[in-house]
Structure formats: C-alpha cells, structure tokens
Amino acid sequence: MLRRALRALPAVLLTAACTSGATPPPRAAPAECALKPGRHTLRxxxxxxxxxxxxxxxxxxxxxxxxxxxxxxxxxxRQADRSRLPAAGARRGYVIVTPQMARHRMAWTLPGYYGPDDTGFLTTLLDTLVAKGCADASRQFAAGMSYGAGMSMALVCAMKGRLAAVAPVAGLNVVPPCPEAAPTTIVAFHGTGDVTVPYGGGHPFARSPSRLRTLAKLVRLASVEGAAGRWARIMGCPAPRTTKVRAGVRLRAWKDCRQGVSVRLYTIGGAGHVWPRPDGVRRVDAAGLILDAFDAVSVRRGR
Incomplete structure (x- = not known):
C-alpha cells in the first residue's frame, strides 16, 4: 500500500501543479424565471x-x-393599478408581486393575531419566487397602502430582518414600532388631510360607516411624525433634516443610521387617504420615489 501511494505521488503533485493556476470555470448563467407575468395561485x-x-x-x-x-x-x-408599482417596477428591473388577502377577509392578519397566517403566506410567496428562479434572495422589499402599509411595517420584525426596506403609504402609524427591528430602510408617505388614518393620530375611520367608527373607538393611533421618530430611534438615526420638496410637500429625512439605512417621511399637505401619483395631489410620484429608495439600499437581506 505504501509503495503504491509513493508511486502515485508524482502524478498527484503534477496534477496539482498543472491545475493550481488554471482559470476557474465560468459561473453558470442565471436560471430563467419559471413563471410568467399574470395571475397565479399558491396553496x-x-x-x-x-x-x-x-x-x-x-x-x-x-x-x-x-x-x-x-x-x-x-x-x-386595485392595488396594482393605483400604486403603479407593477408597471414602474418592471421598467426598473424589479419583480412586483401583488398578493390577495384570504377569501372572506377584509384585512391582512397582523403577526400574532387570530386569522389566516398571512406572515407565513407572504414568506412562502417570497421563498417560491426565489425557488422558481425569479427573485433575488438578497434583495427583498415590501410596500403597502393603508392597512397594507401597516402589514409591511409589521413584517420588518415578523420576517426577522429579511426585508431590506419597506415603503408604507398612508399607514406608517397603523402598527407600533417593534424595538427588536433589524436595520431597515423606511420611506413613508402620508397626507395631512387623511381622516381614515389620521396624520395627527387618534381614532381612525372618522368618516367611515358607523360600524367601522364604533370599532375604531377601540383603537388609538400614534401620530405619523411620532411613529417615524420612534422608528428612527430604533434604527439608530441621528437628528433629522427637514426640506421642502415642492409647494405643499415636506421631506423629513433621517440619514446615517445603523448599517447605512435611512428613514424618510414625505408629508403631503392637504392630501387625503390616497397613494400619491404624479398626476394627482401635489404631483408626488410615490412609486418612483419608492423605487429610488430601494435602488439606493445597501443593506441586503433574504435567505
């Protein structure tokens, strides 16, 4: 055995010498996404x-x-149409997935509440898009409108830092900040004339049907600016800088936070419970600004 090993040694050394400086094989091209645009189902x-x-x-x-x-x-x-994210995102090189809540439900189930496991569903949806060769596991984001905005903020902690950035529109203050949040960029939009999710906080649904107003008396929201400040403190941000974007639009920005993340709040004077569009109130393009913020994120997560 020893003699055979010694006789084989020169060949092993020669092979190592020949291959040590060899050019490594080229990396495989990315797999093509196995899904097509349109409506899909996931059990x-x-x-x-x-x-x-x-x-x-x-x-x-x-x-x-x-x-x-x-x-x-x-x-x-409706969310796909009103947000303009599917069209704008596709042009910018993003996969935009717009899920539907469970049948016979009016709202997403926030983490820890009774109902369909929407956190599990959204996690599985992201996992599926990665497994199908469509999504990058290291660049995952969420945006949402109203209660969907609240759900996006809840996912910051529920997904344990998986999301690199979130963009709540008209709903930053729907759920309280979670102290254990990993560094996550936040870009939020809210109108001062919003009476469904009031900018100054208090009871939501001020002009909604009486049944909703009755339920809303059990809920008291923080102010949008207060919620933004709490999130900024959790992210380890220094003092903010406030600038005028255009007439009636103010940006409060916290930069140089932990791990390079940022927190931004666009306040739109007089705007109601709407997704800002370039052809609407104050001509703010929320979809474009959200994608700009996601483009600039340096913290990457996922699995």
Missing part, C-alpha cells in the same frame, strides 16, 4: 391564495422583488 394553510406577478421585460431571473400589499377592503387588482 398555503389549506387554502388557494392568489397573487399578481409583474416581471421585467429584459434579462433573466433573480431580480429584486417587492411585495405590494393592498389595503383594508381592497384587492390585488
């Missing part, structure tokens, strides 16, 4: 759940992905 918790998928027209898979969450009583189709 979770014993129920078929649906989602709308928008993909970039050019290139192959492994794009950054954004969860686009609709509000209370709304649906995926």
């Amino acid at each position: 979770h918790g014993g129920q078929e759940r649906t989602y709308l998928l928008s993909l970039p027209a050019k290139g192959k898979g492994r794009w950054p992905v954004v969860l686009n969450l609709h509000g209370l009583g709304s649906n995926a189709g």
Whole structure:
C-alpha cells in the first residue's frame, strides 16, 4: 500500500501543479424565471391564495422583488393599478408581486393575531419566487397602502430582518414600532388631510360607516411624525433634516443610521387617504420615489 501511494505521488503533485493556476470555470448563467407575468395561485394553510406577478421585460431571473400589499377592503387588482408599482417596477428591473388577502377577509392578519397566517403566506410567496428562479434572495422589499402599509411595517420584525426596506403609504402609524427591528430602510408617505388614518393620530375611520367608527373607538393611533421618530430611534438615526420638496410637500429625512439605512417621511399637505401619483395631489410620484429608495439600499437581506 505504501509503495503504491509513493508511486502515485508524482502524478498527484503534477496534477496539482498543472491545475493550481488554471482559470476557474465560468459561473453558470442565471436560471430563467419559471413563471410568467399574470395571475397565479399558491396553496398555503389549506387554502388557494392568489397573487399578481409583474416581471421585467429584459434579462433573466433573480431580480429584486417587492411585495405590494393592498389595503383594508381592497384587492390585488386595485392595488396594482393605483400604486403603479407593477408597471414602474418592471421598467426598473424589479419583480412586483401583488398578493390577495384570504377569501372572506377584509384585512391582512397582523403577526400574532387570530386569522389566516398571512406572515407565513407572504414568506412562502417570497421563498417560491426565489425557488422558481425569479427573485433575488438578497434583495427583498415590501410596500403597502393603508392597512397594507401597516402589514409591511409589521413584517420588518415578523420576517426577522429579511426585508431590506419597506415603503408604507398612508399607514406608517397603523402598527407600533417593534424595538427588536433589524436595520431597515423606511420611506413613508402620508397626507395631512387623511381622516381614515389620521396624520395627527387618534381614532381612525372618522368618516367611515358607523360600524367601522364604533370599532375604531377601540383603537388609538400614534401620530405619523411620532411613529417615524420612534422608528428612527430604533434604527439608530441621528437628528433629522427637514426640506421642502415642492409647494405643499415636506421631506423629513433621517440619514446615517445603523448599517447605512435611512428613514424618510414625505408629508403631503392637504392630501387625503390616497397613494400619491404624479398626476394627482401635489404631483408626488410615490412609486418612483419608492423605487429610488430601494435602488439606493445597501443593506441586503433574504435567505
């Protein structure tokens, strides 16, 4: 045995010498996304759940992905249209996935509350898009409108730092900040004329049907500016700087926070409970500003 090993040694050394300086094989090209744009279903918790998928027209898979969450009583189709994220995101090289809440439900189930496991569903949805070769596991984001905005903020902790950035529109103050949050960039939008989720805090649904107003008396929201300040403290941000973006639009920005994240709040004077669009109130393009913020994020997460 020893003689055979010694006789083989020169060949082993020669092979090592020949291969040590060899050029490594080229990396495999990214796999093509196995899904097509449009409506899809995903079984979770014993129920078929649906989602709308928008993909970039050019290139192959492994794009950054954004969860686009609709509000209370709304649906995926309305959120896709009103947010403009599917069209704007596809042009910018993002996968935009707009999921539908469970059947016979009016709202997402916040983490820790009774109802369908929406946190599990959204986590499985991201995992599926990664497994199908569509989404980059290291660049995952969420945006949402109203209660969907609240759900996006709740996912900051519920997904244990998986999301690199979130963008709540008209709902930053729907859920209280979680002290254990990992560094996460936040870009928020809110109108001072919002009476559904009041900018100054207090009871929501001030002009909604009486049943909702009765339920709303059990809820008292923090002010939007107060919620932004608490999130900024959790993210380890220094004092903010306030600038005028245009007439009636103010930006309060906290920069140089932990691990390079930032917190930004766009306050839109007089705007109600709406998703800001370039053709609407104050001509603020929320979709474009959200994607700008996501483009600039240096903290990457995922699995």
